[in-house]
Amino acid sequence: MTGTAATAREPLGQLIVAERFGVEVPTFQGEGPSCGHPAIFIRLSRCNLTCESCDTKETWDWSRFKPQEVSTRESVQDLVAWVRPSPVELVVITGGEPLLQQRNLVPLVRRLLDEGRRVEFETNGTVMPAPALLVDGVRFNVSPKLASFGMDEAKSIVPSVLRAFAASGRSVFKFVASSVADIDRIAELVDRHGLAPVWVMPEGTTVEAITSTTRVLADAVASRHWHLTTRLHVAAFADPKGR
Template identity: 70%
Template sequence: MSKGTAPAFTGSADELWLIIAECFGVEQPTFQGEGPSCGCPALFIRLSRCNLTCRRCDTKYTWDWSQFDPHEESTKQPVAHLLEWALSSPVELVVITGGEPLIQQRALISLVQGLLAAGKRVEFETNGTLVPDPALLMDGVQFNVSPKIASFGVSKEQRLVPAALEAFAACGRAAFKFVARTVPDLDEVAELVDAYGLAPVWVMPEGTTADALIATTRVLADAVVARHWHFSTRLHVLAFADARGR
């Protein structure tokens, strides 16, 4: 399998499948670049499609068909094949990201069950707008929930779904990760944290270059520490210059 793609698979037509943008971390090892597990070796399964249209999205190839061709940027992959791919590596952590992965929850349940049975642990990267299926609330599963603030250019009604945020806050398996550029952004984050009882909170500076990350980190650091929140960089940007598939 080449970097960033899932290998060809011949399986029965009735198998569960997922719409995948890319898989990486087996042939060319990488790590989780953000949040609570930052720096941990990881495999990535990036699902295609999203229910939001954030203007600051860094993976528009998973949903913005005005700029990208969905036939070139996504493939249907059987769950059995994705499981086989992940189990070919000794790396313990599998990150399921997107797009918005919880759009495809039914098939994900089977994938996650197989990963956990093989001794893997799973992290979901989600925008927090969809209530997680109870079948995904299992030991070994964590949700890195990233509610979007106003500067992402999505209406409040779309980007903030109280029932979903409340479900994540109550499940005991979620960390809440906010991308920010300015101190006023942190004030908005604080309002959401208080309104929905979100904890623990991680703040990540926005930036797709090392210089931008460093500059934004210095803008935010004192204010994040003053609120007693966690701070995360984007390690993959610093290490790999935001290369796709790393």
């Protein structure tokens, strides 16, 4: 795999967006603690990692994609206006790595909270969250990337950031796993950095693969009293892209 991790340099008041969905065509949060809850998604472009198994490479891999073709700049005002007609409470801000754009995420989150929404961030756990985002109504779904995900852990595991998320009281830790060896590695990270609560999600992009991997992992996850999640959108929709 070749590619260049992309950083975000956006004008003040704008965010670099890869896609947004869940307003015109309703959908669910498919993973983690809010699995099955109605949700609106804002997927931001750009990432600081280059995971081989990434399923959203259009947010960072400029060896395969042209950024001007797979992302747009949208104002905070326009994003809030897009969300406003929906009765759905949960807004999920994902990526890429959304926390690369924290400067303009702060006003977006404030506006969403003021309008009665709650916000979940999906982050890889390598970027320190701004204090202004550690507020009531915001949760971080922190998903550190293991070596088995095709990423050098010297880059994907940042102890100081993981500990800050753990200490915030506003984070859960969601690990993608494909083997019992992955579960053992997760246990090492959990013990070393005090990570809790823990969710494990089986790797896979088809119902068959997810089911098979779930059966491989289930006993090891249960024995540690962790949470087990699935990828509901893969099971629920024939084409889960944009759902």
